[in-house]
Amino acid sequence: MRFYQNLTISQKQIAWAWTFLALPVLFYVVIRFYPTANAFVLSFQEWNLLGARSFTGFDNYVRLYNDPVFWKVFRNTFLYLILGTPVSLVLSFIIAYHLDKVRFMHGTIRALYFIPFMTSAVAMAWVWRWFYQPVPIGVFNNFLATLGFGQIEFLSSTTNALPSVLAPAIWAGLGFQVIIFMAGLRAIPQSYYEAARIDGVSSWTVLSEITIPLLKPTVVFLVVFSSIGFLRIFDQVYNMTTNNPGGPLNSTKPLVLLIYDTAFNGFNMGYAAAQTVVLFTILLIVSLIQLRLLRDR
């Protein structure tokens, strides 16, 4: 205590700062940085958890490059992104734009759109899986039958399964995007709209010349946020596709599921680590594009 009192104010600050930070710094080093480094090292090794870890250079990456399943998965992952991001953004913008102009039951409608965001992806995956079943079980096909339409194979078709798995992911995230869009819309100064009104421009011009350009930061944030989400899709695929997760015939398998399979079903730790490095690189590129776009504004 004597020693503490002899310290200057700034020395005391330093002492306190590191008292506050000691445990957290240890946490970040042990639980975040060390594992990251470990994943990189492991990606150059071969290891099945039982034998010895041996360095194999770039073998895992070469194997990845020559693996047709990997390219299939790579394509699927980008399909989730390329379908999911625009669809969810356009839908949520339309909803937010109109909801912003509605006052009657505004809060209730907003809540209806937001509620799916509060659900567990696994629970909802099972609900949607039930919806997609053939007649007489599934809700969708039952509706189609009632209306006199033919049946649709949702989860058992190699072409329909991926969008079917994607739908609940879009559905669950929509409310969040609507909320963020509405906050962005509110942040646009009213004076711009007043000026436009004095100039007598059409509401379409207001939308395309004022609203959308001024929403750019919001759009960039949401594009990156949802892109990262779709690139990391897992819960829905794992729980909705039958027998073999990622099926039929790997047509829905995303990168994260491939990583999970390789590591925890195949016990091919080095190869799985190489796949995680690929995922990391893709996500890093997406984040860097965001930083770049935000700086340009």
Added chain:
Amino acid sequence: MSVQDISVKPSTDALFSGSSRTSRRNMGQFIRWALLFGGGILMIMPIVFMLSTSLKFPFEVYNLNLIPEEPTIENYTYVLEDGRFYHWFWNSLIIAILTTVSAVFFDALVGYALCKFKFPGRYIVFIAILSTLMIPTEMLVIPWYLMSKSFGWLDSYWGIMFPGMMTAFGTFLMKQFFETVPDDFLEAARIDGLNEFQIWWQVAMPLVRPALAALAIFVFLGNWTAFIWPLIVTNSADMYTLPVGLSSFGDEVDVAWELIMTGAAISTLPTLVVFLVFQRFIIRGVVMAGLKG
């Protein structure tokens, strides 16, 4: 414009309608409202179907009526008497609560230290923590698994919880909010003889309560619904969390959809109730976190 204003509704509509508020305009406004409302109802249909089916006997499951003709809580008694869901529910609840307490405490602690103390290395620590946001969980699960295996953490609460005990996102969020706390307040407390820990806990923390609560909701929801890591780190059914349990239960009972929907309802209802109670507050928190984070 501050995020608190989200509940106030300045509408561009008022500007453009002006004096020409014709019936055609009102009609358009009504159609807009009706479509939005209809869309909102569609949005919650999966949840409505889930709840309604969980209250049906098996023979009624394939009827698409929303109100069961013979409502029953038999599915719930069956599923809970089976014991596993009961177990998984508590696992999930305990894990989510402990992780939330830890993450909120430490994120606020670190956010405060990085915001209010001047010390060499501050910038490096901040950037280092922030950079971990770039590392996807999926990259870390393999090393975490290996780590848990060698330390004997597999299949334990601690094993499920340790990766989430602190979050970089929360640290960043709290740092942003501590910026709004005037240094004068802290200085006054210092003169009153409080030590730095007391200043943080007794003076600064109460001033950022809304941010703490928003962060708590985020962390809780994230842990309540977390799937991939609990799936990897648990082996025995006793240690499953609700999502992992539901996933294995669904595979096991296969076509007993009324039971699956009951399980899904059990994992969804708690967060749904929380939302309905704290609706306004949660939406404000989402905006706050989304825009500052």
